[in-house]
Amino acid sequence: MSDESDEMEEIISEFITEAEESLDRIEPLFVELEQVGEDKEMLNDIFRSMHTIKGAAGFLGYQSIVDVAHTSESIMKKLRDGEISVSTDMMDVILQAVDMLRILLGHLKDHDGIEEDVSPLVRDLDTALVNAISARSDITPTALDEAPVSAEAPDAVPVEAPATIDPFAAAAAEIEAIDADEPKGPSMSDDALEAALEAAQAMRDAETSTVEEIKHDIPAAIKVDPPENAQAPLIAKATVEKAPKPKDKPQNLRVDVERIDKVMDLAGEVVLVRNRLLNISNYFDQKYANDPQTEILTETVSFLDRVTSDMQLAVMRMRMQPINKVLSKFPRFVRDMSASLSKDVELEIQGEGTEVDKTVIENIGDPLTHILRNSIDHGLESTEDRLAKGKPAKGTVKINIFQKGNQVVIEISDDGKGIDIENLKRLAVQKGIMTSEEVKNLTDDAATDIIFMPGFSTKEVATELSGRGVGMDVVKTNISSLNGYVEITTEKNVGSTFRICIPLTLAIIQALMVEVSGLKYAIPLSPIEETLKVSKDQIENITGQNVIVIRDKVCPLFELNTLLGLNYNGDKSSNSDYKHLIVISMGEKRFCIAVDKLVGQEEVVIKQLKGIDTTSSYVLGATITGDGKVVFILDVGAMSRNLLGSSKT
């Protein structure tokens, strides 16, 4: 009993995932359709996806999804067959249908049982279809009559079929059937099609039947349709031949992320064991250099060394996905935005196949949307301004993604007006974010960073889309949380480029190992600006706060052992006349951390800490070093927030 419901649960969740993936895939196609006009291949692709969703939803008994998908499908079919043509109004309503499908799928996923009233949308879709048909001057009266019929036609998907059949396989069979009928498509009535579908269905139901038996069954399946009888067996035959070969698709496996993470954990442990073995074999190599067994040991361990490195890489790659998953929603986003701002915008995407870690996929969407929105709203000029400047009326926004070393670079550039740095500085002072003194000393590069400061918006009037200056500071925070950084290059009237750099994987980071009070700590390398060795008398004290002057700039200084609440061994470090300082820069904030010793740079595997409250302990996670010791990784972001406060004084 519970097995059965588990299975059903699995089928449903599979349906949701696949349906969402189809929607992700077809959504950009709509926008492309609108641009390039009717492309048979694309129309067919959308039609099939809609049909698959309808079929599977019908099988599972989700009537609202069936209704929406069915009406959309009818439109796509007419488009494909050239009976109607693409129009903006029609695309608007179809995109609404896609949105509605997403909402419905969302409800299913959340198990919230909320029902959406889809009838207004279905009505809109029907109206759009009827309008489109009557818009065609060469329309035949029969086609007109047919339209409402096809919109209401009940679907033949057998809801009562046994639950063990994969709904997608069933739907796929239907599609194969449709493909098969394509050459004769226009001459076929809906009923004949349904008959063929039922035949295909019957064949799937009876897996053990031979082709002969199925052929025998077909006349029975189509006897509902006497007028078309002569044609149907032919079609059904084509179906039989075509359906049973879904082999040449790429072999994909859907695996639970938890399982992959488990393998990743285990691979990390193997790495640790390997490191220890390397230590041991080195020891034997030195002590028993003449023993032939020692040589075998060293050889074996070095082989293990290589295999382990390869394995770690392979596991890391399992978590990587093409970034296209995030980008696919952007063509639609840009379309909607350019329509509401009445700006003509073209979006170019390059390198959408670049693979990044799953965590990056999950977290990069919002920052990218913010930047894209900013580029279109603030970066690109209005059409009149562009023409006045002698630029093409259509603005271009490019997204370019590529891998560089062990980093992924995402560049978003526009050919707009560029960032007016003097204006930025003026606004920063006006809004009290910075003093006029501070602004004067800013280099142009540093000045562009003003955009990322909390509460800053360069547009005098906040627009509905770009909001009121919240957002860009969130971009910086989100990207920092992925251990990445963002920078801007801009040129007046030529455009601006936002460049985001993110490490390929988040599980391993580069860290600086330091020692304080006899304990080792790891500090992520990315926010470290430089390290210095200073003598004690260079450290000054202003109103109780230790500071150090680095190249004429005052920088607050904190002792790491005080920050971490380490009191013992404290006097040992104070005996030394010198201090090692690590200069951290987080956005506009800079501060120094004083440590006893710099140990060196290391690649560390981040382990999550469970069971310890890390919200106020300046600890990000922990790692295990080659000798099996636990070393804490410090959270310099939290330090900067807590020590320097959120607003600059």
Place this chain on the structure above:
Amino acid sequence: MSDSTEKTTTGEQLLQFVTFTLNNEEYAVDILNVQEINRIAEITPAPNAPDHVEGVINLRGKVIPVINLRKKFGLEDKKRDETSRIIIIEIQEITNGLIVDAVSEVLRIPSSLIEAAPPMSSDIHANYIKGIAKLDGRLIILLDMNQLAGDTTST
């Protein structure tokens, strides 16, 4: 519960506990919460952690926090020796280590011998005590692991 409970011949429930000593008193935890018992490994002190959180250890590649039960219960701390152990417990999907003076044995205790904790003001926070078992003249304090776990994560 099914694994640690058995029936005596009289049909009474037998509960299984791991017992350990702390400051010469006997304590017990439900065996189902106990994952393993280890010798004291190298403990890395955790920064800015509450006093009773001794630090973290590397348990086969997992980093897990270790709690000094003496400090947690307000007892005087004691230098670790040969008999000191870390009991690895898993509660509410979080793994913790507990430092104890010594681990004694696995005990089967009939449920009839377990009494509710008497209202008392001892050094130990009464919240953590689930009951007291009287067995052959011994008094064993049964600890409520869920209370303990909730505590280590929130403080």
